[in-house]
Amino acid sequence: MARAFIKDEERVDWHDGALWYIREKRDIAAKQIPEWEQLREAASMIKSNVISNLHDYLLQFEANLKKNGVIVHWADNAEEHNEIVYSILKAKEINHMVKSKSMLTEECHLNEYLEERGIEVINSDLGEYIQQIDHEPPSHIVLPCIHKRKEEIGELFHEHLGTEKGLSDPTLLTRVARKHLRNIFLTRRGALTGVNFAVAETGEYVVCTNEGNADMGAHLSEVQIASMGLEKIIPQKKHLGIFLRLLARSATGQPITIYSSHYKKPRKGQEMHLILVDAGRTRQLGRADFRDSLKCIKCGGCMNTCPVYRKSGGLSYQNTISGPIGAILAPNLDMKMHADLPYASTLCGSCSNVCPVKINIHEQLYKWRQEIVKEGYAPTSKTLGMKTMAWTLSSPEKLTTAGKAGRWFLHNVPFVVNNKFNPWYRQRDMPEGPKESFAEWFTKNSPKK
Amino acid sequence: MTVGLFIPCYVDQFYPNAAKATLQLLQKLGVDVVYPLNQTCCGQPMANSGFEYLSQDCNNRFIENFSSFDYIVGPSASCILHIKEHLHSDKNEEQAAIIRTKVYELVEFLTDVLKIEKLDAFFPHKVGLHHSCHGLRGLHLSQMSELNAPAFSKPQYLLNMVSGLEQITLDRLDECCGFGGAFCVSEEAVSVKMGKDRITDHTKNGAEYITSSDLSCLMHLEGILHRNKSSVKIIHIAEILNATI
Numbered sequence: 001m002a003r004a005f006i007k008d009e010e011r012v013d014w015h016d017g018a019l020w021y022i023r024e025k026r027d028i029a030a031k032q033i034p035e036w037e038q039l040r041e042a043a044s045m046i047k048s049n050v051i052s053n054l055h056d057y058l059l060q061f062e063a064n065l066k067k068n069g070v071i072v073h074w075a076d077n078a079e080e081h082n083e084i085v086y087s088i089l090k091a092k093e094i095n096h097m098v099k100s101k102s103m104l105t106e107e108c109h110l111n112e113y114l115e116e117r118g119i120e121v122i123n124s125d126l127g128e129y130i131q132q133i134d135h136e137p138p139s140h141i142v143l144p145c146i147h148k149r150k151e152e153i154g155e156l157f158h159e160h161l162g163t164e165k166g167l168s169d170p171t172l173l174t175r176v177a178r179k180h181l182r183n184i185f186l187t188r189r190g191a192l193t194g195v196n197f198a199v200a201e202t203g204e205y206v207v208c209t210n211e212g213n214a215d216m217g218a219h220l221s222e223v224q225i226a227s228m229g230l231e232k233i234i235p236q237k238k239h240l241g242i243f244l245r246l247l248a249r250s251a252t253g254q255p256i257t258i259y260s261s262h263y264k265k266p267r268k269g270q271e272m273h274l275i276l277v278d279a280g281r282t283r284q285l286g287r288a289d290f291r292d293s294l295k296c297i298k299c300g301g302c303m304n305t306c307p308v309y310r311k312s313g314g315l316s317y318q319n320t321i322s323g324p325i326g327a328i329l330a331p332n333l334d335m336k337m338h339a340d341l342p343y344a345s346t347l348c349g350s351c352s353n354v355c356p357v358k359i360n361i362h363e364q365l366y367k368w369r370q371e372i373v374k375e376g377y378a379p380t381s382k383t384l385g386m387k388t389m390a391w392t393l394s395s396p397e398k399l400t401t402a403g404k405a406g407r408w409f410l411h412n413v414p415f416v417v418n419n420k421f422n423p424w425y426r427q428r429d430m431p432e433g434p435k436e437s438f439a440e441w442f443t444k445n446s447p448k449k
Numbered sequence: 450m451t452v453g454l455f456i457p458c459y460v461d462q463f464y465p466n467a468a469k470a471t472l473q474l475l476q477k478l479g480v481d482v483v484y485p486l487n488q489t490c491c492g493q494p495m496a497n498s499g500f501e502y503l504s505q506d507c508n509n510r511f512i513e514n515f516s517s518f519d520y521i522v523g524p525s526a527s528c529i530l531h532i533k534e535h536l537h538s539d540k541n542e543e544q545a546a547i548i549r550t551k552v553y554e555l556v557e558f559l560t561d562v563l564k565i566e567k568l569d570a571f572f573p574h575k576v577g578l579h580h581s582c583h584g585l586r587g588l589h590l591s592q593m594s595e596l597n598a599p600a601f602s603k604p605q606y607l608l609n610m611v612s613g614l615e616q617i618t619l620d621r622l623d624e625c626c627g628f629g630g631a632f633c634v635s636e637e638a639v640s641v642k643m644g645k646d647r648i649t650d651h652t653k654n655g656a657e658y659i660t661s662s663d664l665s666c667l668m669h670l671e672g673i674l675h676r677n678k679s680s681v682k683i684i685h686i687a688e689i690l691n692a693t694i
Contacts, residue, residue, distance in 0.1 A: 009642075027594065346630075351655050366497065431672070
């Protein structure tokens with residue numbers, strides 16, 4: 001997948017540049033706050049507390065939701081979550097629903113599930129809407145269609161919304177989308193949003209958007225549903241100050257999202273539902289080396305800084321959450337299917353440094369590799385190669401023989417090593433083998449001690 | 450003070466000049482250097498691929514070879530970091546723990562242990578400094594661009610002592626070159642693209658040489674430079690610090 005993306009080098013350069021620009025904006029925003037590193041530390045500690053006391057916080061949150069008049073549901077997995085949403089809508093005979101950005105429902109494939117049952121879902125976030133009409137999943141958790149050129153979006157709008165052919169001006173396209181979505185908001189009786197932060201102390205939840213689309217959907221709906229992963233809890237309302245300051249700066253370099261909307265009680269005549277979803281999260285919580293991945297607040301900062309992500313595009317990861325954080329979350333969901341993701345990294349560590357909750361992402365990638373090999377998901381050829389390498393490298397005699405053979409090959413029969421079966425050689429030359437190794441030179445030139 | 454010189458396997462085999470420069474530089478600075486001939490590898494190639502359990506023999510051999518020295522110094526940030534973070538032993542964990550604290554990459558040994566303030570070195574060229582990720586984010590040889598923290602750079606501090614040398618400024622200060630061990634062949638297309646883009650940053654800013662404290666990054670960049678018939682050369686930082694008129 002990454003190889004296919006990278007073939008269009010002009011697109012790669014532009015994708016890389018766009019995301020690097022956001023990384024730079026993030027750096028500027030972070031460096032304007034003298035206490036930035038303390039904020040990250042505080043957020044990390046609060047989330048440590050949350051995941052270590054999740055059971056109690058969830059019960060407290062549930063009790064407060066109920067007190068506020070919100071109907072609470074628990075879903076063990078994606079299927080259960082989808083069934084719950086369907087049953088809520090069906091009871092109210094709702095056939096059209098508007099959804100604002102929610103990665104969880106992407107993870108659960110809710111749209112497909114509901115559509116098969118005759119319920120139409122429209123994603124109201126502009127980027128997600130573009131991805132939806134193109135029948136593609138989001139390629140980035142914050143910037144869903146960052147891999148698309150404006151001309152491609154113009155073409156999609158021409159096809160689906162009847163805009164003039166060749167129109168690619170972002171402002172004009174946005175206006176068309178807004179007009180179209182406005183009508184959707186006005187006619188939908190059901191609305192679903194994601195959750196950025198769920199406050200255990202008060203039973204309220206906070207949704208952060210720049211477009212206000214979550215609010216539009218929620219405020220006009222008869223039935224408002226929120227879906228959240230279990231890990232989205234924060235203990236107290238006062239902790240929001242820390243997380244809201246970190247989230248937008250890490251995500252896009254903005255001081256704060258345009259809308260940070262607090263939802264607490266249903267309006268008169270409105271029904272409010274909240275679905276708490278596990279879908280593998282408690283399993284991850286039980287993995288000592290990987291539980292900290294649950295601290296993630298989904299800012300996407302690790303994707304923007306990751307050079308592998310920038311050059312590969314999010315869709316190459318073939319997981320709802322892509323990039324470095326996706327590569328440590330995905331193996332928990334299906335280790336066999338995602339066995340290659342922890343290897344799609346140079347372990348450069350930039351992700352861990354930008355992470356607002358200080359998840360040790362690159363260390364977890366290293367640990368997932370050990371886990372994947374231990375569980376037998378490494379290809380046999382790789383295992384054999386590694387065993388040979390370990391055998392050669394464990395003894396100086398064997399290494400000297402292999403090294404001499406290696407350098408002899410480089411000197412005398414370059415095509416043996418330098419051929420198309422060696423991926424190194426496709427676009428790179430091998431190092432020019434020296435006449436003698438350092439050890440050989442040293443033995444010849446140093447007085448014996 | 451006796452220093453055990455650790456020359457990683459691929460440096461020994463492919464880049465003996467960097468190893469010679471490391472040895473000569475340390476000797477010039479008055480250090481008693483011993484090179485144990487039975488050394489092999491730090492075990493990182495296996496461990497980074499997920500086969501840490503296969504690196505036990507390498508680990509035990511490393512401990513046998515190096516436990517008797519006051520310090521262990523090597524010209525490869527990545528291998529040194531691997532020892533620091535992952536050297537364990539089923540036979541002698543106590544020694545492994547001690548070694549993890551006394552192993553140094555060459556640059557940090559010069560700045561933090563020897564605390565050198567001047568060098569008799571001459572290298573009249575425009576040089577771009579490539580921060581290897583393991584040196585930067587693992588060993589903290591320089592401040593990392595992601596953090597809101599005061600800037601410093603140990604390799605830059607040393608390069609500033611070299612007369613005639615002009616350091617170029619990069620657009621992206623410390624981005625990964627894409628080598629990444631087995632990554633460079635398993636994700637060949639992405640790896641090469643990352644390498645090409647790093648090289649462009651150096652060449653458009655006028656570098657004649659790209660230097661680093663890690664030869665693995667440089668080997669990857671050299672492969673691309675050579676294939677594209679570029680006149681830009683790679684050179685290990687030890688060779689610059691050891692260069693004289």
